Amino acid sequence: MKEFKLLGLSLVFVGAAHAQDAKDAKKAIDAEQYQKAKNTLKTLIASEPQEGKNYFLIGDIYLTQTETDSAAYYFNKGVAVKDNPEYNQIGLAHIALNKGDAAGAQAKFAAVEKDLRKRDVEQLIYMGKAYIYSDNPNYVKAIEYLNKALAKDEKSAEAFFYRGEANYRNKDSNAAFSDYRNAFNLDNTLLKAKLKLGVLKKNTKAAFPEAVADFNALLATNPNYGPAYRELAETYYLWGSMDRAKYAENTKQAIAFYEKYMQNTDYSLNSRMRHADFLVLAGDYKALEAEAKEMQKLDKVNPRILRYLSYSAYENGNYQESLDAMNKFIASVEPKRIIARDYLYRGLAQLALNVATDEEGNTTVVDQAKFDEAIADIKKAAATDIEITNEFGAIGQKLFKQKLYGPAAVVLGAATENPEGRNLFVDNFYYGFALYADYVTKPDDQKATYAESLVKADSAFAKVNELNPEFPEAFIYKAKVNQLVKTDEAYAKMASAYDSYIALIVAKGPADVEKNKKNLLEAYDNAGAYYVAKDKVKAKEYFTKSLELDPANEYAKQELDKLK
Incomplete structure (x- = not known):
């Protein structure tokens, strides 16, 4: 017994x-x-x-x-x-x-x-x-x-x-807060509930310091709770993204906290992949390449590793390696696993491989068909996830600097289609600028084919004026575009845009007038020519101002003589 x-x-x-x-x-x-x-x-x-x-x-x-x-x-x-x-x-x-x-x-x-x-x-x-x-x-x-x-x-x-969790994802933050708070009050060892209260603050986009304080308070009770380090990393990253003055400092802090997250969870393949996703966000491509190589040691066949190899290879200047890795990745996964960034990087790598410079320093396209495929991939990225267009401005400006104005306009145009885009002002300006530059560099016998580009450019500059009515460069290019359209309505728009440009520059004072002398002369002369038949007093005023800036301006002298 x-x-x-x-x-x-x-x-x-x-x-x-x-x-x-x-x-x-x-x-x-x-x-x-x-x-x-x-x-x-x-x-x-x-x-x-x-x-x-x-x-x-x-x-x-x-x-x-x-x-x-x-x-x-x-x-x-x-x-x-x-x-x-x-x-x-x-x-x-x-x-x-x-x-x-x-x-x-x-x-x-x-x-x-x-x-x-x-x-x-x-x-x-x-x-x-x-x-x-x-x-x-x-x-x-x-x-x-x-x-x-x-x-x-x-x-x-x-x-x-x-x-x-359900209420949070269903966008009912108040109900979510109440539920998380009740969960933690019922069981104060349920750290994930306390964590989520901080996440709610983080995602308000205005309470980053408060969220950081919450996560640090949680770690004070349990310094080994890994998810709190991950949330700190993501908070500092978002904080830096919203406040560009803090970007470098906060991104460095974010990466350090993510390393602590890894130390307090594990270095398994899945954890490394999550780390890699964060390195993509933070833009640390040297670290991403090193992480991808560590992942390959753990699993030589997992296709997702190819994604990270492609991203890091492109950013580190290895374009063919990037393209090869992304092609292999896309060929080996289900279509639903392909994200916008995958199309973007395949397009960028293909683009880089098909742009060259001739002996005179002009940018040329090596293979037009492959170049067009690259542009199609970049546009597909935007169609897959509109949020990625926030990154298109930098890409479009790079193409613009390479004098690839048409492709730049395609990329920047996709960026402007996102009404919530973070760079809408700059993207619209460069979009209009690229369309204008593409038109004026076309041979005369092709210009008629691209007339629609001028209409789009006018709309882009109008959007810039709407977002910032005191940005003179948009007015000068809006005027240039409408001068090329050559209709009565367009000439009226041209004159109005020149009027706005003149008023903005003159209001800034003599130093800005001198600095923008060339554009002001253009504005006075072209607007003056328009007003000759519409408003002779204003035409005289503009030609007189033009001669004050440049007493040797024969065109302005001749026009004033005609008006006497």
Whole structure:
């Protein structure tokens, strides 16, 4: 009897140890220590092959890392075990949601829910999670399941947290804040809830210092909590992007915090890929190239590594290597995995390879067909994700400096189509400038074909004037464009634009008048010529001003003599 009691006691301790291991795995998952969590769960599966929840947890990690085949492998093994197999049906339903099979997923959820006991809450939470993090999310359905969980357990911190996630993604920040706060108040060890309160501040784009303070406060309680370092990195990056004066300092700080994130999570392939994604944002392409090479040591066949090799090779001046890597990447992945930046870099590499300089220093196109393919890829990038057009201004200006005015206009035109673009003012100016320069450099017998370019240029300069009515350069080029259109309406626009240019420069004072003398003479003479038939007093004024600037101006003298 004594031996039986001792044996029973030892079994209790073994069960408690295993339960603790499962909790440790979940804690590691929350801390984004995915490799540690997978190792723990694989050990648990070996020691407890009939516990379905362990199969589900490791499968869910693989889903988080977008490794669907590995996730399905564990879910399919888990549905066949004795204890808690229903969790794995939830995992398979999540995969169905990712594939767009909402009806199939719902059928699996319904089957699981039908057999739940009164106190079964966690399954409902994981159903809600599936709807939140699916490739095809449904936040309303997620909240429905999380409300069911809270109806069963009104003190479930996890249910509040994930309802906060659903509300946050559904753009209800107030509800999200309330849910995250409730989750942390119910369980102050739930650091991810505290973290999200800081994330809400970070994403207001106005409260970066407050977000940093929140993340630092969290780290004061647990200096090894990796996700807080990642959020600090992303906050400093965004802060630098919004405040260009702080860009260099904050980006350096961001990269340092991301390294701390890696140190406190793991250096697995998936973590390295996330690090690589951040290095792309931060523009540290030397570090990106080094990271890509480290990833290749871990996995020589993963196509995503080719993406990072392509990006870094281009930025480090290795254009053929960049093009080859991106072509291999695009050929080896599903179309839905190709992002705007992939098309952009393939286009940029192809562009760089097909631009040369002749003996006279003029830029030439090596292969027009490949050049056109490059432009098409850049435009496809914009069509795939309009936000990437925020980077098109720099590309277009580079093409402009190479005197590739037509391609520059294509790239800059795509940038101006984003009404929320961060560089809308500059992009519109250079777009109009590129269209104008492309037109005037065309042979005379081709100019009629490009007449529409002048109309677009006029609209671009008008947009610049709208965004900043005191930018004189837009007025002078608007005038030049309309002079080339040669219609009565265009001449009227020309004169009006010259009027605005003259007024702005003269108001700045004598120094600016002298500095802009050439353009002012053009404005006085051309506008004066227009006003000869419309307003003789104004015409005399302009020709007189022209002679004051240049007493040797024979054209102005002749026109004044005619007006006497």
